[in-house]
Amino acid sequence: MHFGLFPESTYTARRRQLCSLVPDALILLMGNEETGMNYRDNVYPFRQDSTFLYYFGIDIPGLAALIDTGSGEAIIFGTELSMDDIVWTGPLPAIREMAAMVGVNKTEDFSRLAGYLREKQKSVLFLPPYRDINRIRLAEWLGIPLHEVQSRVSAPLIKAVVSQRAVKDVLETAAIEEAVSISTDMHLAAMRHARPGMKEFEVAGKMMEVAYGAGGRLSYNIICSKDGQILHNHYQGNTLQKGDLLLIDAGAEQSMHYAGDLTRTFPVGARFSELQRSLYNIVLRSIETASAMLAPGVRYIDVHAKAAEVLLAGLKEMGVVNGDPAEAVRENVHTLFFQCGLGHMMGLDVHDMEDLGEPFVGYTETLKKRTDFGWKSLRLGRALEEGFVLTVEPGLYFIPELIDRWKAENKLASFVNYNELEKLRHFGGIRIENNFLVTDAGFRLLGKPLVMTAAGVEAQLSLG
Amino acid sequence: MHFGLFPESTYTARRRQLCSLVPDALILLMGNEETGMNYRDNVYPFRQDSTFLYYFGIDIPGLAALIDTGSGEAIIFGTELSMDDIVWTGPLPAIREMAAMVGVNKTEDFSRLAGYLREKQKSVLFLPPYRDINRIRLAEWLGIPLHEVQSRVSAPLIKAVVSQRAVKDVLETAAIEEAVSISTDMHLAAMRHARPGMKEFEVAGKMMEVAYGAGGRLSYNIICSKDGQILHNHYQGNTLQKGDLLLIDAGAEQSMHYAGDLTRTFPVGARFSELQRSLYNIVLRSIETASAMLAPGVRYIDVHAKAAEVLLAGLKEMGVVNGDPAEAVRENVHTLFFQCGLGHMMGLDVHDMEDLGEPFVGYTETLKKRTDFGWKSLRLGRALEEGFVLTVEPGLYFIPELIDRWKAENKLASFVNYNELEKLRHFGGIRIENNFLVTDAGFRLLGKPLVMTAAGVEAQLSLG
Numbered sequence: 001m002h003f004g005l006f007p008e009s010t011y012t013a014r015r016r017q018l019c020s021l022v023p024d025a026l027i028l029l030m031g032n033e034e035t036g037m038n039y040r041d042n043v044y045p046f047r048q049d050s051t052f053l054y055y056f057g058i059d060i061p062g063l064a065a066l067i068d069t070g071s072g073e074a075i076i077f078g079t080e081l082s083m084d085d086i087v088w089t090g091p092l093p094a095i096r097e098m099a100a101m102v103g104v105n106k107t108e109d110f111s112r113l114a115g116y117l118r119e120k121q122k123s124v125l126f127l128p129p130y131r132d133i134n135r136i137r138l139a140e141w142l143g144i145p146l147h148e149v150q151s152r153v154s155a156p157l158i159k160a161v162v163s164q165r166a167v168k169d170v171l172e173t174a175a176i177e178e179a180v181s182i183s184t185d186m187h188l189a190a191m192r193h194a195r196p197g198m199k200e201f202e203v204a205g206k207m208m209e210v211a212y213g214a215g216g217r218l219s220y221n222i223i224c225s226k227d228g229q230i231l232h233n234h235y236q237g238n239t240l241q242k243g244d245l246l247l248i249d250a251g252a253e254q255s256m257h258y259a260g261d262l263t264r265t266f267p268v269g270a271r272f273s274e275l276q277r278s279l280y281n282i283v284l285r286s287i288e289t290a291s292a293m294l295a296p297g298v299r300y301i302d303v304h305a306k307a308a309e310v311l312l313a314g315l316k317e318m319g320v321v322n323g324d325p326a327e328a329v330r331e332n333v334h335t336l337f338f339q340c341g342l343g344h345m346m347g348l349d350v351h352d353m354e355d356l357g358e359p360f361v362g363y364t365e366t367l368k369k370r371t372d373f374g375w376k377s378l379r380l381g382r383a384l385e386e387g388f389v390l391t392v393e394p395g396l397y398f399i400p401e402l403i404d405r406w407k408a409e410n411k412l413a414s415f416v417n418y419n420e421l422e423k424l425r426h427f428g429g430i431r432i433e434n435n436f437l438v439t440d441a442g443f444r445l446l447g448k449p450l451v452m453t454a455a456g457v458e459a460q461l462s463l464g
Numbered sequence: 465m466h467f468g469l470f471p472e473s474t475y476t477a478r479r480r481q482l483c484s485l486v487p488d489a490l491i492l493l494m495g496n497e498e499t500g501m502n503y504r505d506n507v508y509p510f511r512q513d514s515t516f517l518y519y520f521g522i523d524i525p526g527l528a529a530l531i532d533t534g535s536g537e538a539i540i541f542g543t544e545l546s547m548d549d550i551v552w553t554g555p556l557p558a559i560r561e562m563a564a565m566v567g568v569n570k571t572e573d574f575s576r577l578a579g580y581l582r583e584k585q586k587s588v589l590f591l592p593p594y595r596d597i598n599r600i601r602l603a604e605w606l607g608i609p610l611h612e613v614q615s616r617v618s619a620p621l622i623k624a625v626v627s628q629r630a631v632k633d634v635l636e637t638a639a640i641e642e643a644v645s646i647s648t649d650m651h652l653a654a655m656r657h658a659r660p661g662m663k664e665f666e667v668a669g670k671m672m673e674v675a676y677g678a679g680g681r682l683s684y685n686i687i688c689s690k691d692g693q694i695l696h697n698h699y700q701g702n703t704l705q706k707g708d709l710l711l712i713d714a715g716a717e718q719s720m721h722y723a724g725d726l727t728r729t730f731p732v733g734a735r736f737s738e739l740q741r742s743l744y745n746i747v748l749r750s751i752e753t754a755s756a757m758l759a760p761g762v763r764y765i766d767v768h769a770k771a772a773e774v775l776l777a778g779l780k781e782m783g784v785v786n787g788d789p790a791e792a793v794r795e796n797v798h799t800l801f802f803q804c805g806l807g808h809m810m811g812l813d814v815h816d817m818e819d820l821g822e823p824f825v826g827y828t829e830t831l832k833k834r835t836d837f838g839w840k841s842l843r844l845g846r847a848l849e850e851g852f853v854l855t856v857e858p859g860l861y862f863i864p865e866l867i868d869r870w871k872a873e874n875k876l877a878s879f880v881n882y883n884e885l886e887k888l889r890h891f892g893g894i895r896i897e898n899n900f901l902v903t904d905a906g907f908r909l910l911g912k913p914l915v916m917t918a919a920g921v922e923a924q925l926s927l928g
Contacts, residue, residue: 035499037511038721038812039819040594042684044508047501086865087803090694130504132596136610146600146610205677213669215701220506230554237679257502339551348502355503401550 003059004256005101006171012103014164015055019069021160026122029055030134031063045217050348051127051356053257054165057102060092064113065104070122075106077113114141125154127161130355155360162360165353166345167387173437173446175258176347176389179216180435180447182252183260186210187450190224190248191460196269200224200236200246207250216252219259219350223249228265228429229397231340243270245428251350259350261391262450263433266457277454279396280430282314284453286394287432290342294384294392294436294443301367301381304342307394308334315396320420333415335374336406337398343391344379346435351379352389388438389446395431398424467523468720469565470635476567478519478628483533485624490586493519494598495527509681514812515591515820517721518629521566524556528577529568534586539570541577578605589618591625594819619824626824629817630809631851637901637910639722640811640853643680644899644911646716647724650674651914654688654712655924660733664688664700664710671714680716683723683814687713692729692893693861695804707734709892715814723814725855726914727897730921743860744894744918746778750858751896751916754806758848758856758900758907765831765845768806771858772798779860783884797879799838800870801862807855808843810899815843816853852902853910859895862888 005011018027031052034043048059056065056076063078078095096107108116117124124142128150129135139146168176186207193206204224211218225233226240228247240246246268251261265283267276290307312325312334321333328334345352345361353361362380363369370376380390403425405411407418435446451457469475482491495516498507512523520529520540527542542559560571572580581588588606592614593599603610632640650671657670668688675682689697690704692711704710710732715725729744731737736744754771776789776798785797792798809816809825817825826844827833834840844854867889869875871882899910915921 032502035508036594036819037508038496038514039815039817041818042814044499044501045685050502083865083869087863088694088696090691090697090699091865130500132600136596136600199679201679202677205673205675208676209669209673211669212672213666215663215665221509227554230552232552233554235554350506351503353503354505355500399551401547401555405547 005057008101008103010169010171011055011057015067015074015103016072017164018055018067018160019072021163022069022125022157024070024122025157026120026124027067027069027157028117028124028126028138029065029067030126030129030137031058031065032061032131033133034061035131048257050257050353051161051165053348054161056104058098059257060098062110063095064110066113066116068122073106074104075108075116076104077108077110079110117141125157126152127157128153128355128357158356158360162353162356165347166361167385168347168389168437169387172258172347173389175254175256176260176435176437177446179219179252179254179258179260180262181260182211182214182216182254183250183262184448184450185214186250186252187248187262187264188460190250191264191266191457192462194240194246194266194268195462196240196242198240200226200238200240203240203246203248204236204250207248211252214252214254216254219251219253219261223247226268226428228431229399229427230429231397240268242268243273244268245276245430247429247431249431249433257348259346259348260447261346261350261433261435263393263395263431264450264452264457265430265432266461269461269463271458271463272454275427278318279314279427280454282311283394283396283430283432285314286310287392287434287452290392290394291434291436291443291445294438296386296438296440297383299367299381299383300343300362300390301378303392304378304381305329307342307392308338311338311394311396318420320417320424321415322417323415328415331412331415332372332374333412336402336412336416337396338394339374339377339397339399339402340395341378341380343393343433346389346391354379384438386438386440389435390438391433391435393431393433395429397429398427400425469521472565472567474633474635475519475521479531479538479567480536481628482519482531482624483536485627486533486589486621488534488586489621490584490588491531491533491621492581492588492590492602493529493531494590494593494601495522495529496525496595497597498525499595512721514721514817515625515629517812518625520568522562523721524562526574527559528574530577530580532586537570538568539572539580540568541572541574543574581605589621590616591621592617592819592821622820622824626817626820629811630825631849632811632853632901633851636722636811637853639718639720640724640899640901641910643683643716643718643722643724644726645724646675646678646680646718647714647726648912648914649678650714650716651712651726651728652924654714655728655730655921656926658704658710658730658732659926660704660706662704664690664702664704667704667710667712668700668714671712675716678716678718680718683715683717683725687711690732690892692895693863693891694893695861704732706732707737708732709740709894711893711895713895713897721812723810723812724911725810725814725897725899727857727859727895728914728916728921729894729896730925733925733927735922735927736918739891741918742782743778743891746775747858747860747894747896748917749778750774751856751898754856754858755898755900755907755909758902760850760902760904761847763831763845763847764807764826764854765842767856768842768845769793771806771856772802775802775858775860784881784888785879786881787879792879795876795879796836796838797876800866800876800880801860802858803838803841803861803863803866804859805842805844807857807897810853810855818843848902850902850904853899854902855897855899857895857897859893861893862891864889
């Protein structure tokens with residue numbers, strides 16, 4: 001077998017629960033296909049759809065499944081290997097053998113799926129497609145215009161899937177811990193490897209060795225940049241100078257595709273400068289304060305606000321902002337320095353279930369996602385529940401273009417000391433990120449702990 | 465600038481030549497988009513379309529271009545960054561600045577492209593799309609049913625593009641050499657790193673460090689397997705035992721996306737056994753013989769046949785096959801051991817221009833690709849020309865399922881000594897692969913030479 005599976009009963013129980021949540025419907029779950037990179041057959045590493053993995057576990061392309069929630073019957077559709085396939089890709093178990101391992105006793109040739117859907121007696125429910133091929137197939141199979149597919153997705157199905165996937169069981173938590181521990185090793189390798197004169201991509205390459213060498217892969221493209229203020233920065237061509245603050249946001253996906261997601265920021269080949277240490281310790285206090293709040297019933301939007309308040313309190317001590325930090329957060333002052341959200345759900349996806357829609361995953365009927373700058377980037381706001389796995393990742397980002405815009409508008413000038421801020425214009429960015437499980441008692445840090453204090457980080461660095 | 469470019473004159477000259485090859489038409493060249501992995505925004509590493517790179521060089525998503533081959537005018541369509549984009553992804557030059565660097569003076573917003581096509585006065589020529597999003601766009605923009613897009617591609621345009629891209633200039637050759645040299649370093653690292661007890665993916669991880677650490681990436685997914693007989697085997701979960709023959713087919717893409725593609729096969733933590741050495745030396749003689757034949761005017765299908773003949777001559781010495789090797793090749797005996805092609809064009813794609821169609825890239829009007837087993841997998845058959853870059857990669861593969869099928873049919877029994885072959889049933893596979901430029905004088909090995917003789921390979925191995 002070329003991929004790992006949980007016990008058969010795990011998948012059977014998940015599907016049984018789904019049937020009870022969405023009674024008397026036909027649920028169509030699409031697996032992913034290979035995707036051509038620069039031509040059809042030079043494919044990106046195959047990534048199965050996460051919801052398909054959750055209910056069916058089988059990690060190969062070319063599959064889809066139907067669940068009749070009335071009868072509870074599931075059918076997996078796929079294509080058996082030909083002799084030519086065996087010559088080129090080696091023998092694999094038959095689809096029906098793989099299906100049996102996840103408790104599915106009925107399989108059909110993939111070509112028969114369209115016919116099943118034409119003869120359907122019930123409404124067919126499906127999830128939002130993020131791959132074009134699945135959008136095309138849904139349109140063709142269900143007779144929907146291509147541009148209408150997205151609007152025909154099933155909200156009840158989304159809600160049911162989210163309610164299940166949001167709460168991680170013991171097996172899933174263990175898988176996530178494995179991914180986080182590999183991620184920890186990636187960051188330790190980076191700290192020990194990074195030296196002045198290196199290119200950023202050399203540090204990233206070392207982390208890839210660790211991720212792949214542990215039988216995993218990356219759960220997302222590595223951010224490894226001395227321009228830490230650029231939030232989604234995948235450029236890695238800068239040469240590192242002694243004392244540059246290097247922000248690394250990197251995580252592994254373990255073999256069953258559960259994700260880890262850690263961030264650390266450290267000075268290259270040097271101890272933290274006084275200014276770096278001051279700002280670093282502000283972010284450190286923010287993550288410590290925020291993490292300590294995690295518990296069932298606590299709204300994550302409130303944790304976010306508290307983390308932002310701690311950031312502003314620190315900046316106030318440095319003379320960069322004025323006024324009461326809590327009031328300043330209500331006025332959105334923090335969004336000049338902390339433009340993104342404090343964290344997100346994590347599981348089979350690093351932003352877990354993001355394509356099912358953040359209104360369903362991170363918010364509720366009564367707590368809607370805000371639309372204003374900063375807050376609109378908070379993916380998770382709702383009250384936490386036992387079994388949720390999430391990231392906590394406060395940061396301080398000094399973005400010259402944003403500072404210029406606010407300053408030109410004299411925006412929130414009673415709170416922002418723009419003259420002091422000018423000194424930090426080219427500082428860059430700092431982020432610290434850990435992964436947590438929400439427990440009955442509060443929370444548990446997942447994975448091998450990664451050094452986090454300035455002194456702890458410095459002890460790992462190559463200071464040669 | 466976040467990506468490398470050739471001098472402006474390179475792109476201008478390429479487009480001017482294209483205009484002369486396809487007179488008085490409107491050519492639509494599609495760039496690639498970001499592609500979601502497990503959700504829309506968790507993207508695979510961006511890979512620009514190779515033909516777009518060839519004529520326009522700009523390595524960012526969200527672009528397309530029109531070339532009016534009558535007037536020679538080119539327009540690049542793209543979307544300028546918003547302030548929000550700058551906050552999240554950092555500043556980039558404007559589209560018009562990037563366009564100017566490749567000699568294009570006219571740019572338009574991407575949304576205006578559909579309008580341009582509606583008002584067209586000339587027929588619009590396009591290449592085969594391999595990304596679904598581009599297939600959808602072509603269908604919508606040109607009013608073609610989705611399933612008809614593939615049949616409406618322009619053969620004259622394909623032929624023109626192939627005629628240009630097939631012949632590499634000095635700048636391209638240098639880029640390919642860089643990619644091959646990184647690939648050489650990947651293989652050396654693997655040889656020095658591999659030890660009994662390791663998983664195959666640990667060796668692959670080490671190679672990824674080298675590729676990414678050199679500012680490159682992989683030109684295709686690494687094959688790193690003790691089951692070398694499985695031709696496209698991406699499973700890397702086996703534990704390596706002392707003396708296992710490890711086949712590694714791995715190559716880097718350098719920063720401008722030119723590819724390298726090398727294969728070596730070596731025993732893990734040991735010298736070659738007598739049997740391994742005998743079979744290895746057969747493949748070695750095959751690549752040496754084949755490489756020495758490379759020259760303008762030589763048909764690659766004849767090089768393939770000669771390489772196969774050398775393989776059979778070696779197997780004859782071992783008593784596995786009988787008869788005259790050249791005659792045996794004509795009877796397709798070699799396809800039991802060498803099921804694939806001897807090599808392929810290489811350039812911006814590792815199988816260069818594969819999606820433009822092998823009939824156009826590797827064959828001609830008079831030399832058509834064969835359709836029988838073995839030969840149908842030879843991607844390149846035509847007479848070589850100065851400036852072609854290609855791989856030479858003979859191998860011996862003992863595939864139990866294929867041996868069983870032939871034996872059951874008593875196929876070519878006068879040539880195959882099935883009793884002797886049975887002893888090699890679980891031997892696995894050996895491949896040796898190098899990359900060459902066809903020159904006026906014959907050929908030139910590209911990149912830093914990688915050890916190839918059994919003794920040379922052994923000298924690199926960790927035999928501890």
